[in-house]
Amino acid sequence: AAKRLYQHPLSKYPGPGLAALTLWYKAYFDIVKDGGWVEHLEGLHEIYGPVIRIAPNELHFSDPSAYNDIYGMGTQHTKDLDMYSCFATDLSVFAMFDHHEVTQRRNLIGPFFSRRAILKLEKTVQDKIDILVSRLLDYHPTGKPANLDLAFRSTSLEVITSYCFGKSSNALDYKNFENDILAAIDQTLPMIWVFRHFPLIKSLLLGVPECFASVLKPSTVGILQQRRQMGKQIDDIMKDPSSLENADHETIYHHFLTPQPENLRLPPVTRDWLLDEGLYMRFAGSDTVGNTCTVAAYHILANKDVHAKLFKSLKDAWPDRDTPPSYEILEKLPYLTAVIKESLRMAHGIVTPLPRIIGPMEADIAGLVVPAGTVVSMGATFLHKNSDIFPNPSTFQPERWLKEDSTMLEKYLVSFSKGPRSCLGINLAWCELYLILGTVFRKLNLTPDRPSIENISFREYFVPIHRGRHFHAFVSPTTD
Numbered sequence: 065a066a067k068r069l070y071q072h073p074l075s076k077y078p079g080p081g082l083a084a085l086t087l088w089y090k091a092y093f094d095i096v097k098d099g100g101w102v103e104h105l106e107g108l109h110e111i112y113g114p115v116i117r118i119a120p121n122e123l124h125f126s127d128p129s130a131y132n133d134i135y136g137m138g139t140q141h142t143k144d145l146d147m148y149s150c151f152a153t154d155l156s157v158f159a160m161f162d163h164h165e166v167t168q169r170r171n172l173i174g175p176f177f178s179r180r181a182i183l184k185l186e187k188t189v190q191d192k193i194d195i196l197v198s199r200l201l202d203y204h205p206t207g208k209p210a211n212l213d214l215a216f217r218s219t220s221l222e223v224i225t226s227y228c229f230g231k232s233s234n235a236l237d238y239k240n241f242e243n244d245i246l247a248a249i250d251q252t253l254p255m256i257w258v259f260r261h262f263p264l265i266k267s268l269l270l271g272v273p274e275c276f277a278s279v280l281k282p283s284t285v286g287i288l289q290q291r292r293q294m295g296k297q298i299d300d301i302m303k304d305p306s307s308l309e310n311a312d313h314e315t316i317y318h319h320f321l322t323p324q325p326e327n328l329r330l331p332p333v334t335r336d337w338l339l340d341e342g343l344y345m346r347f348a349g350s351d352t353v354g355n356t357c358t359v360a361a362y363h364i365l366a367n368k369d370v371h372a373k374l375f376k377s378l379k380d381a382w383p384d385r386d387t388p389p390s391y392e393i394l395e396k397l398p399y400l401t402a403v404i405k406e407s408l409r410m411a412h413g414i415v416t417p418l419p420r421i422i423g424p425m426e427a428d429i430a431g432l433v434v435p436a437g438t439v440v441s442m443g444a445t446f447l448h449k450n451s452d453i454f455p456n457p458s459t460f461q462p463e464r465w466l467k468e469d470s471t472m473l474e475k476y477l478v479s480f481s482k483g484p485r486s487c488l489g490i491n492l493a494w495c496e497l498y499l500i501l502g503t504v505f506r507k508l509n510l511t512p513d514r515p516s517i518e519n520i521s522f523r524e525y526f527v528p529i530h531r532g533r534h535f536h537a538f539v540s541p542t543t544d
């Protein structure tokens with residue numbers, strides 16, 4: 065213990081003594097304080113300053129310049145598998161750490177999510193959003209409020225499932241948007257910190273047949289069912305790849321199963337790889353977009369001026385309700401763009417600081433020389449809530465993105481992270497955000513039933529899990 069405290073290369077960094085001694089310090093906030101680590105970390109930075117030793121071998125930074133040093137273009141620090149393996153999708157690109165393999169895999173998947181590819185499949189996305197709008201309008205005659213949280217997450221789940229797999233998840237067809245896949249995510253997500261700190265529990269619970277899991281830990285049954293269902297889909301495709309010819313559009317399976325040029329020397333396609341990739345993509349593509357839309361709707365509806373301005377700019381660009389403009393027209397609307405950027409800033413994307421292992425050499429992070437092998441991170445919330453960069457950070461102000469010098473702010477908007485491991489789905493995400501928020505706020509009048517900051521404050525489980533009751537609103541059509 066004395067060695068860790070006084071002779072370790074990180075001994076000179078400030079932080080709680082217990083954190084320097086043991087990983088259980090963090091585990092306590094993750095598990096016992098129920099996703100309370102980031103909130104605690106904010107308090108630690110107020111006490112100890114911009115760099116803290118948060119575990120025996122880990123530093124967390126809050127100095128804005130650290131973000132680029134850790135994650136920016138040209139960095140080669142690897143992902144820390146101690147954290148990334150808690151998602152049980154070890155073979156997906158998301159959990160890969162070898163720099164060379166990551167580049168190969170990203171080059172393989174990247175074109176499927178390129179802007180060109182997204183523009184080609186814009187109609188798939190718009191069709192799903194039209195279903196969302198019509199499902200929300202079903203609430204109008206009932207006088208009951210709709211659960212917007214589930215409605216948005218179901219939409220993004222449906223988009224990613226159709227886009228990637230060429231199959232509908234039917235997520236939008238369920239009563240009150242309560243579908244099995246989101247239920248499985250909601251039940252399993254709060255387990256990730258248990259899986260992280262007790263990897264044996266993960267192997268045990270995810271390795272047993274569903275019938276045993278239902279006895280051991282019923283909340284993991286959903287995820288096992290999802291694995292089984294997606295596994296079956298993959299088996300069918302691998303058995304008969306020609307079945308892909310019937311799909312309406314290109315899917316990730318087309319992409320993965322198309323023979324790659326010899327010189328890429330990619331490892332052979334396996335069922336386990338396709339399964340991990342598919343499961344991760346469905347998770348990455350659903351909650352992130354859905355949460356951002358919920359945060360956007362909450363703030364737009366809480367700010368009458370913002371709502372009025374947004375509606376006016378949408379109506380000017382989209383005079384006839386029944387003739388929607390294309391994504392390329394919507395993305396040119398300055399006010400809608402500012403609303404989306406501000407929503408991304410306040411929703412944060414992924415709220416857990418993303419851990420990287422310094423290497424292969426020591427590195428300069430925010431002016432400090434950090435030894436190779438050290439785990440470092442900086443959470444997006446620490447940039448997004450920095451009042452020197454974003455004055456009044458807890459106020460929703462799309463206008464901050466419309467000022468002359470606002471392009472300067474872009475580099476501090478890190479919801480999609482930056483650099484070699486930044487979000488692969490960013491083009492799809494932007495397209496969805498424009499089409500969902502544009503369509504919903506052009507076509508619907510929403511009135512929150514019980515707005516409260518609880519609806520969007522969060523517990524940190526990689527993505528934010530909003531506290532309290534989901535955000536609900538009464539729905540009626542706009543008349544002009």
Ligand code: HEM
Pocket residue numbers: 157158159166170224345346348349350352353356412413414418478479480481484485486487488489490492493
């Ligand atoms: C508003 C929506 C989204 C946000 C805020 C977001 C955010 C992020 C962030 C912060 C990362 C980096 C994670 C890390 O370093 O561990 C990431 C990675 C990733 N995202 Fe997204 N994402 C969004 C939507 C999507 C969508 C729609 C997809 C489509 C499938 C997607 C696919 C991925 C993938 C595959 C990675 C892993 C990349 C890698 O590890 O190299 N994301 N995303």
